[in-house]
Amino acid sequence: MAQYEVRMSRPGGGSINFKVVVHAGTPDEAKRAAEAQNPGYRAQAVRRLPNGG
Numbered sequence: 001m002a003q004y005e006v007r008m009s010r011p012g013g014g015s016i017n018f019k020v021v022v023h024a025g026t027p028d029e030a031k032r033a034a035e036a037q038n039p040g041y042r043a044q045a046v047r048r049l050p051n052g053g
Contacts, residue, residue: 004030007045008038021049 001023009017020038024030031043 001025003049005047005049006030006034006043007047008034008041009044010040011042017044 002025004022004024004027006020006022007017008020020034022030022033022037024033027046027048030046034043035041
């Protein structure tokens with residue numbers, strides 16, 4: 001599995017933004033995993049990290 005960096009923010013905007021790193025097989029799986037781990041936040045961008053993160 002690859003490591004992905006997912007940028008999170010609150011739906012509807014706001015000033016709180018943060019990034020999480022998750023292990024997943026695809027970018028879509030990374031987005032779902034990040035959203036499941038952070039209820040109330042939405043994945044805005046997904047980026048695969050280089051080997052080993």
